[in-house]
Amino acid sequence: MTDFATLEPLILQTDSKILLLVMDGLGGLPRDAGGLTELETARTPNMDALAAGGQLGLSLPIAPGVTPGSGPAHLSLFGYDPLKYVIGRGALEALGIGFPLGDQDVAARGNFCTVDAQGNVTDRRAGRIRDEEGKRLCQILSQIRLPGVEVFVEPVKEHRWALILRGEGLSCELSETDPGVLGRPPLAVRAHTQAAQQTADLVNEFIAQARRLLANEHPANMVLLRGFAKHPGFPTFDRVYGLRAGAVAVYPMYRGLASLLGMQVLDTGPTIEDEFRTVARHWNDFNFLYVHVKKTDTMGEDGNFDGKVHVIEEVDACLPVLTALKPDVIVITGDHSTPAAFKSHSWHPVPTLLASRWCRGEPGAKFGERACAAGVWGAFHATSIMSEALGHAGKLARYGA
Amino acid sequence: MTDFATLEPLILQTDSKILLLVMDGLGGLPRDAGGLTELETARTPNMDALAAGGQLGLSLPIAPGVTPGSGPAHLSLFGYDPLKYVIGRGALEALGIGFPLGDQDVAARGNFCTVDAQGNVTDRRAGRIRDEEGKRLCQILSQIRLPGVEVFVEPVKEHRWALILRGEGLSCELSETDPGVLGRPPLAVRAHTQAAQQTADLVNEFIAQARRLLANEHPANMVLLRGFAKHPGFPTFDRVYGLRAGAVAVYPMYRGLASLLGMQVLDTGPTIEDEFRTVARHWNDFNFLYVHVKKTDTMGEDGNFDGKVHVIEEVDACLPVLTALKPDVIVITGDHSTPAAFKSHSWHPVPTLLASRWCRGEPGAKFGERACAAGVWGAFHATSIMSEALGHAGKLARYGA
Numbered sequence: 001m002t003d004f005a006t007l008e009p010l011i012l013q014t015d016s017k018i019l020l021l022v023m024d025g026l027g028g029l030p031r032d033a034g035g036l037t038e039l040e041t042a043r044t045p046n047m048d049a050l051a052a053g054g055q056l057g058l059s060l061p062i063a064p065g066v067t068p069g070s071g072p073a074h075l076s077l078f079g080y081d082p083l084k085y086v087i088g089r090g091a092l093e094a095l096g097i098g099f100p101l102g103d104q105d106v107a108a109r110g111n112f113c114t115v116d117a118q119g120n121v122t123d124r125r126a127g128r129i130r131d132e133e134g135k136r137l138c139q140i141l142s143q144i145r146l147p148g149v150e151v152f153v154e155p156v157k158e159h160r161w162a163l164i165l166r167g168e169g170l171s172c173e174l175s176e177t178d179p180g181v182l183g184r185p186p187l188a189v190r191a192h193t194q195a196a197q198q199t200a201d202l203v204n205e206f207i208a209q210a211r212r213l214l215a216n217e218h219p220a221n222m223v224l225l226r227g228f229a230k231h232p233g234f235p236t237f238d239r240v241y242g243l244r245a246g247a248v249a250v251y252p253m254y255r256g257l258a259s260l261l262g263m264q265v266l267d268t269g270p271t272i273e274d275e276f277r278t279v280a281r282h283w284n285d286f287n288f289l290y291v292h293v294k295k296t297d298t299m300g301e302d303g304n305f306d307g308k309v310h311v312i313e314e315v316d317a318c319l320p321v322l323t324a325l326k327p328d329v330i331v332i333t334g335d336h337s338t339p340a341a342f343k344s345h346s347w348h349p350v351p352t353l354l355a356s357r358w359c360r361g362e363p364g365a366k367f368g369e370r371a372c373a374a375g376v377w378g379a380f381h382a383t384s385i386m387s388e389a390l391g392h393a394g395k396l397a398r399y400g401a
Numbered sequence: 402m403t404d405f406a407t408l409e410p411l412i413l414q415t416d417s418k419i420l421l422l423v424m425d426g427l428g429g430l431p432r433d434a435g436g437l438t439e440l441e442t443a444r445t446p447n448m449d450a451l452a453a454g455g456q457l458g459l460s461l462p463i464a465p466g467v468t469p470g471s472g473p474a475h476l477s478l479f480g481y482d483p484l485k486y487v488i489g490r491g492a493l494e495a496l497g498i499g500f501p502l503g504d505q506d507v508a509a510r511g512n513f514c515t516v517d518a519q520g521n522v523t524d525r526r527a528g529r530i531r532d533e534e535g536k537r538l539c540q541i542l543s544q545i546r547l548p549g550v551e552v553f554v555e556p557v558k559e560h561r562w563a564l565i566l567r568g569e570g571l572s573c574e575l576s577e578t579d580p581g582v583l584g585r586p587p588l589a590v591r592a593h594t595q596a597a598q599q600t601a602d603l604v605n606e607f608i609a610q611a612r613r614l615l616a617n618e619h620p621a622n623m624v625l626l627r628g629f630a631k632h633p634g635f636p637t638f639d640r641v642y643g644l645r646a647g648a649v650a651v652y653p654m655y656r657g658l659a660s661l662l663g664m665q666v667l668d669t670g671p672t673i674e675d676e677f678r679t680v681a682r683h684w685n686d687f688n689f690l691y692v693h694v695k696k697t698d699t700m701g702e703d704g705n706f707d708g709k710v711h712v713i714e715e716v717d718a719c720l721p722v723l724t725a726l727k728p729d730v731i732v733i734t735g736d737h738s739t740p741a742a743f744k745s746h747s748w749h750p751v752p753t754l755l756a757s758r759w760c761r762g763e764p765g766a767k768f769g770e771r772a773c774a775a776g777v778w779g780a781f782h783a784t785s786i787m788s789e790a791l792g793h794a795g796k797l798a799r800y801g802a
Contacts, residue, residue, distance in 0.1 A: 006464060006484055053434045358743060360770050363435045376459075376771055378750075378780035384465035391466025391748040398746060399463050400470035400483065401493055 003081075004240045007387060007396070011242040016393040018243075019279070019327040020290045022077065023315060024070070025297030026334025027350040027369065029341045031305045038296075038305055038340060039351055040368035042312035046319040047332060047353060047367040054355030056362050057377025058369070059385060061336050067347045070297075071095075073335035074257050078290075079241075079386030080234060087260075088172065088229020093162040095260060098252030099154055101231045106170045106199060109227045110153070110161040111178070112137060112220035119185045119222075124178065125159045126220035134158055137220055144209045146202050163206070163225060171196035172228040174203065186224055203228075236262025237288065241390060246285060248278045249292035258290060272314055276321040283325050291322075297345075300338030308340050329356045329392045331385060332367075349379065356392035404482075405641045408788060408797070412643040417794040419644075420680070420728040421691045423478060424716060425471070426698030427735025428751040428770065430742045432706045439697075439706055439741060440752055441769035443713040447720040448733060448754060448768040455756030457763050458778025459770070460786060462737050468748045471698075472496075474736035475658050479691075480642075480787030481635060488661075489573065489630020494563045496661065499653030500555055502632045507571045507600060510628045511554070511562040512579070513538060513621035520586045520623075525579065526560045527621035535559055538621055545610045547603050564607070564626060572597035573629040575604060587625055604629075637663025638689065642791065647686060649679045650693035659691060673715055677722040684726050692723075698746075701739030709741050730757045730793045732786060733768075750780065757793035 028038035061068040061076045062083070071092055072082035087095065090107035101107060112134065114123040129137075134155045141153040141161075149167030156162055173192035179185065186207070191200035203225065210223045237245040239262070247258030247265045255265045264286070268278035272293055279291050293315055299308035322330065330353075337348035351372040365371045373379070380388075390396050429438035462469040462477045463484070472493055473483035488496065491508035502508060513535065515524040530538075535556045542554040542562075550568030557563055574593035580586065587608070592601040608624060615622045638646040640663070648659030648666045656666045665687070669679035673694055680692050694716055700709035723731065734753040737746050752773040766772045774780070781789075791797045 006467075010467065358430060358740075358747070358749075360438065360749070360774075361431055361435055374775055376774040378459060378774060380465065380780070387464060387466035388748075389466065391468065396466055396468065396748070398468045398470050400473035400487075401490065401497070 004235065007240065007390075010396045010399060012395050012397055013242050014393070014395050015287060016328040016395065017283070017286070018288045018329045018389050018393050019322060019325070019331070020077070020288070020389070021293070021322065021330065021332045022074075022290065023293045023296040023312065023332070023334050025300045025336060025338025025345065027337025027339065027346070027348045028300065028308065029339035029348070031341060037369050038300075038308040039312055040366070040370065042309045042316065044312060044316040044367050046316045046323065048365065050323070050330065050332070050355040051353050051362045051365045051367050051371070053359060053361050054353055055359045055377040056365060056367065056372040056375025057352050058349035058372045058379045059333060059352045059382040060349050060379065061382045065347050067345050068336045069345070070253060070335060071257060073382075074254065076382040077333070077335055077385060078237075078261055079383050080261070081383055085232070085234055087232050089227030090162065090172070090229035091231055093156060093160075093227070094154070094164055095256035096253040097154055097156055097162060098256050099152070099162065099164060101164065102166060103231050103233065104166070104168065104170060105231065106165045106172045107229055108163045108225045110163045111224040111226070112159040112161070113186075113222050113224050114219040115185070115222040120183050121179060121186060121222070121224075122182060123219060124182070124224065128158045129220055131155070131158060133220070134161060137214065137217065140213050141210055141223075143213065144206055146205055149202060151206065159220065165199070165202065169198065171199045172230045174200055174228040176226040176228075177207065178224040178226050186222060189225070232260070234261060238262050241288070241386065242395070243288040244286045245288040245290065246282050247290045247292075248275045249290075250275065251292070251294050254292045263290060273318045273321065276318050280321055280325060296334065297338045300340050301343060303340050303343040305340035328394075329354065329389045331389055333385070350382070352377065352385065354388060354392065358392050405636065408641065408791070411798045411800060412791075413796050413798055414643050415794070415796050416688060417729040417796060418684070418687070419689045419730045419790050419794050420723060420726070420732070421478070421689070421790070422694070422723065422731065422733045423475075423691065424694045424697040424713065424733070424735050426701045426737060426739025426746065428738025428740065428747070428749050429701065429709065430740035430749070432742060438770050439701075439709040440713055441767070441771065443710045443717065445713060445717040445768055447717045447724065449766065451724070451731065451733070451756040452754050452763045452766045452768050452772070454760060454762050455754055456760045456778040457766060457768065457773040457776025458753050459750035459773045459780045460734060460753045460783040461750050461780065462783045466748050468746050469737045470746070471654060471736060472658060474783075475655065477783040478734070478736055478786060479638075479662055480784050481662070482784055486633070486635055488633050490628030491563065491573070491630035492632055493630075494557060494561075494628070495555070495565055496657035497654040498555055498557055498563060499657055500553070500563065500565060502565065503567060504632050504634065505567065505569065505571060506632065507566045507573045508630055509564045509626045511564045512625040512627070513560040513562070514587070514623050514625050515620040516586070516623040521584050522580060522587060522623070522625075523583060524620060525583070525625065529559045530621050532556070532559060534621070535562060538615065538618065541614050542611055542624070544614065545607055547606055550603060552607065560621065566600070566603065570599065572600045573631045575601055575629040577627040578608065579625040579627050587623060590626065633661070635662060639663050642689070642787065643796070644689040645687045646689040646691065647683050648691045648693075649676045650691075651676065652693070652695050655693045664691060674719045674722065677719050681722055681726055697735065698739045701741050702744060704741050704744040706741035729795070730755065730790045732790055734786070751783070753778065753786065755789060755793065759793050
């Protein structure tokens with residue numbers, strides 16, 4: 001990684017444009033031993049043409065053998081060391097549902113749970129109630145009022161929800177209420193610092209009211225709170241790269257993350273072509289655009305090899321919408337691998353393509369994992385992609401005389 | 402990078418010899434998309450023969466996307482982390498003209514500038530006066546006498562020159578005089594520390610005298626001073642590698658840098674063959690020799706693809722002078738890339754060849770960027786070249802039992 005302090009004095013303000021196309025979970029594995037991966041199987045004439053005049057390599061999202069979550073994987077792509085730039089779990093939960101987390105807000109992950117007549121936890125996930133039931137219970141908890149702060153109770157999925165408190169002087173230096181084992185009652189929240197005592201009192205009051213409101217519900221008759229966190233306040237794209245950045249993504253998590261880094265998140269239709277046309281529509285407003293395609297990952301998670309191949313081919317077929325914009329630098333990659341054979345995120349390095357007028361070129365190459373392993377870009381950490389792109393875009397001054 | 406503290410306990414004193422041949426700006430780009438780079442185009446049978454029994458890789462001088470200046474790029478090649486070992490701009494300017502900067506000297510970059518009748522700067526570069534005019538004005542400023550210190554005013558190029566003060570107790574903790582904008586007078590030098598006050602007074606006295614001496618000149622009727630710095634005092638090759646190092650280079654900047662790292666800088670004729678014969682003449686006096694070829698970079702800067710190809714072929718033709726010496730390890734690389742297509746230093750990784758009797762070999766390879774990308778040495782930071790060479794030369798003890 002090139003750290004921000006090293007880059008800062010080198011940043012040049014130019015109008016040259018960088019386009020970052022992320023196919024979520026792009027990296028794959030052969031369906032059968034000795035065969036081709038999803039990307040190697042897909043017909044991708046447009047990407048292959050970019051590769052011919054570009055450069056290929058394999059990017060490592062976190063560390064060898066380490067499987068990334070989507071948040072850290074994206075931070076890494078954006079050049080933020082994912083081991084250093086950590087988003088607290090409560091903030092990540094709020095971000096993931098697109099909640100507009102303010103600088104002073106405190107967010108926590110909420111679980112509905114089941115307690116017995118003595119108040120001891122018997123099921124930490126309340127039988128994984130359905131989404132609709134979770135939503136109904138969140139509406140009930142939304143009645144809770146606390147002195148001097150606004151309370152938001154936002155459903156996430158099944159038994160999971162997010163609590164956000166908004167007000168002056170709140171602290172996230174709080175202990176969790178999940179006892180971690182069954183047969184014990186939820187813990188009271190304790191303040192880790194004196195300044196957090198007021199917030200601890202407010203959260204305990206929230207829990208007391210929740211207990212009363214849920215007393216006659218079943219199985220979700222109590223709550224657990226974990227991962228108290230604030231907005232991480234990371235330095236923004238504007239500050240670290242001098243970029244006016246726009247983001248095109250459908251899923252709230254990616255929209256939230258882009259917003260967190262100071263990108264302007266654009267309204268878009270849901271299809272790949274919709275997203276690419278959104279990029280085109282806003283092309284003149286930014287000098288960095290990030291566009292996120294989710295379905296590659298979804299197909300990988302489903303174990304649908306052919307489906308993932310098809311999504312990649314759909315991206316390739318729509319690619320002329322982007323290349324017609326003539327970006328000075330285009331990077332096509334994934335945030336991590338989601339091999340259909342593995343049915344989950346994996347640790348495998350991610351095929352990465354960069355094209356600019358200043359590349360050494362990969363004549364005859366087909367964009368894919370093994371071509372990338374043999375590519376002129378070599379193997380690198382994903383956090384180096386941004387500075388590589390800035391260099392190709394003429395946005396970095398010479399280091400030293 | 403392998404840091405010096407890790408290497409130190411492993412260093413072995415042996416007579417085995419390492420030869421480092423640096424073709425400045427060696428890395429290139431295809432002239433036309435899909436074509437060959439300068440190095441790939443050049444006929445280099447001698448280097449290719451070394452590659453067959455050697456190892457190829459791509460070295461990164463500073464950081465991905467970051468274009469190096471010659472100073473940091475060379476420090477990196479010599480194994481000094483260029484982000485940590487920073488040479489102050491005044492010291493670098495003195496170094497670049499071959500001025501023998503002493504440990505206690507303070508150096509600054511000087512500019513001739515133009516001021517109006519009110520003393521406000523109207524041109525920070527005095528119309529970029531010709532070299533001859535700059536030299537004449539430096540001779541005028543050389544009349545300046547300051548109490549207790551020697552004053553050197555050394556022309557660099559056009560409006561640029563270097564000021565060096567030599568004496569006891571001087572400090573470089575000084576502010577700059579360049580107001581940074583037009584329409585304001587040059588600033589007085591301020592001391593950042595109390596210990597620097599005496600030096601600040603001396604420099605302000607220098608400026609006052611310079612103003613009087615230049616009052617009737619045009620357009621260069623005033624001076625600006627920036628980048629006050631001392632000799633950086635880096636640990637020497639002898640200390641960090643246990644090497645008796647000699648340097649063969651024509652340009653003052655490279656001779657100065659080699660001297661800074663404790664290499665003995667040898668007198669040499671100007672041609673490539675002259676330089677290689679200088680290496681041969683001093684072969685028995687050293688166990689590390691650095692030889693620098695400048696013209697590859699010059700041709701790249703000029704956008705002269707064929708000229709760069711020709712220089713590389715000339716180096717190859719002269720190479721038997723070096724290989725006849727039977728170095729235990731020979732490294733052939735560049736300090737950075739200067740693609741003729743780019744007409745400037747660039748950020749691209751640099752093709753690098755190491756040959757010793759302990760290499761895995763690259764049968765059939767032709768020394769070039771893409772062969773290096775596919776080479777058995779892989780991709781690495783330039784600061785790792787020295788420890789790799791020490792290992793091949795049998796100069797590093799086993800780490801641990």
